[in-house]
Amino acid sequence: MERFILNDLLKWKNSNYRKPLILKGVRQVGKTWILKEFGKRYYENTAYFNFDENEEYKQFFETTKDVNRILQNLMMASEQKIIPEKTLIIFDEVQDCPNVINSMKYFCENAPQYHIACAGSLLGIALAKPSSFPVGKVNFMQIDPMTFTEFLLANGDRNLVEYLESVDSIEPIPDIFFNLLYEKLKMYYVTGGMPESVKMWTEARDIEAMQKALSDIIRAYERDFAKHPNVKEFPKISMIWKSIPSQLSRENKKFIYKVVKEGARAREYENALQWLVDARLVQKVYRSTAPGLPISAYDDLSAFKIYLVDVGLLRRLAQLAPTSFKEGNRLFTEFKGALSENYVLQTLITQFEVMPRYWTQTNPPYKVDFLIQRENDIFPVEVKSEANTSSKSLKKFKELFPDKVKLRIRFSLDNLKLDDDVLNIPLFMADQTNRIIGLALKQKYNV
Incomplete structure (x- = not known):
């Protein structure tokens, strides 16, 4: 893949300012595989240390802070070779190893010639604790589920990827490409971007194995809920997790604690929800009151939506059968278009540095699914699950904030087009959003 x-x-390997790397990502997203593959491609050798399989390795970090002594002990214990600048050292499953994480300070200061990458499930939880890592002494990187573009490559559709990347003007996609990409996107909604699920489909075309892979991942996540330090939070985390399909099937999708449990209050469940956010199992999108900069200054912290880490996992958690793939647009329209919103958010997160927000108004009700910040511009985004769509909320948003809106963006099953300042992006082109916005701005404003 x-x-x-x-x-x-x-880029990290070749940087003059390289520090030890901490690679974050949820369980089963491919952290270990990508680091081993990176080592195989770009280093003479890889030295791999798993602190879950070999707990005795932790002792080397408890007795000394001398990195040369630590590495010497690791080499002798594992019979692996470590050569400065030529070996990628991988420390895996470090989430329960604070001494290992803290040692990165000394590797950074005293031994920059060693290339070290750390990974582990629930690292976001570990790093949320006070003094878990030395500030300023590590680089961070996030690995997310496979994008639709990566799915196409895994599926052998390099020609479609090359076509999408070649689009250099805002004009309709020819039917032959449009229809193919539309069908491929439906399959991506079924498999999602978790590598094991993608592999079961792209290599074996085995729906049953793909379903089992997603179920196994969900069960692994649910076992992780028990790792919360406060045992009383475990059932709360589980209830929030299982409520996500119901939350997203609501019309405005605002997170409501009463959907989790009748009579539930924020103060009882907010720690459990924050655990899921820190673990990156869910994405939390705040309501914004206005399209201003910085976008965080306009957050309404009392109103937010939550989405799952992956569209395929959401489909499986919602128990929507893969056979819906054959039923026209059902995958796009099922439970108020939640799969499409989840998919669009997934791809926006990988392209834009600032987490998207959303916007609503009541009396009369209007909602913009996402606000994205691109450089110093904010763009309203609407996600539609059908073709021939109208955008009343986008129109209202422009009426309220006429000087703040250069483009209004709509994702739908319509073709690529720029209608005045409304840019329609086909859902299968969501991975190209940043670049397509640039083309549209150039076409409309010559910038």
């Missing part, structure tokens, strides 16, 4: 994060890892 081709993962674009390899390009970022190569």
Whole structure:
């Protein structure tokens, strides 16, 4: 499988300012595989240390802070070779190893010639604790589920990827490409971007194995809920997790604690929800009151939506059968278009540095699904699950904020087009959003 994060890892390797790397990502997203593949491609050898399989390795970090002594002990214990500048050292499953994480300070200060990458499930939880890591002494990188573009490559559709990347003007996609990409996107909604699920489909075309892979991942996540330090939070985390399909099937999708449990209040469940956010199992999108900069200054912290880490996992958690793939647009329209919103958010997160927000108004009700910040501009985004769509909320948003809106963006099953300042992007082109916005701005404003 081709993962674009390899390009970022190569930049890290070649940087004059390289520090020990902490690679974050949820369980089963491919952290270990990508680091081993990176080592195989770009280093003479890889030295791999798993602190879950070999707990005795932790002792080497408890007795000394001398990195040369630590590495010497690791080499002798594992019979692996470590050569400065030529070996990628991988420390895996470090989430329960604070001494290992803290040692990165000494590797950074005293031994920059060693290339070290750390990974582990629930690292976001570990790093949320006070003094878990030395500030300023590590680089961070996030690995997310496979994008639709990466799915196409894994599926052998390089020609479609090359076509999408060649689009250099805002004009309709020819039917032959449009229809093919539309069908491929439906399959991506079924498999999602978790590598094991993608592999079961792209290599074996085995729906049953793909379903089992997703179920196993969900069960692994649910076992992780029990790792919360406060045992009382475990059932709360589980209830929030299982409520996500119901939350997203609501018309405005605002997270409501009463959907989790009748009579539930924020103060009882907010720690459990924050655990899921820190673990990156869910994405939390705040309501914004206005399209101002910085976008965080306009957050309404009392109103937010939550989405799952992956569209395929959401489909499986919602128990929507893969056979819906054959039923026209059902995958796009099922439970108020939640799969499409989840998919669009997934791809926006990988392209824009600032987490998207959303906007609503009541009396009369209007909602803009996402606000994205691109450089110093904010763009309203609406996600539609059908073709021939109208955008009343986008129209209202422009009426309220006429000087703040250069483009209004709509994702739908319509073709690529720019209608005045409304840019329609086909859902299968969501991975190209940043670049397509640039083309549209150039076409409309010549910038």
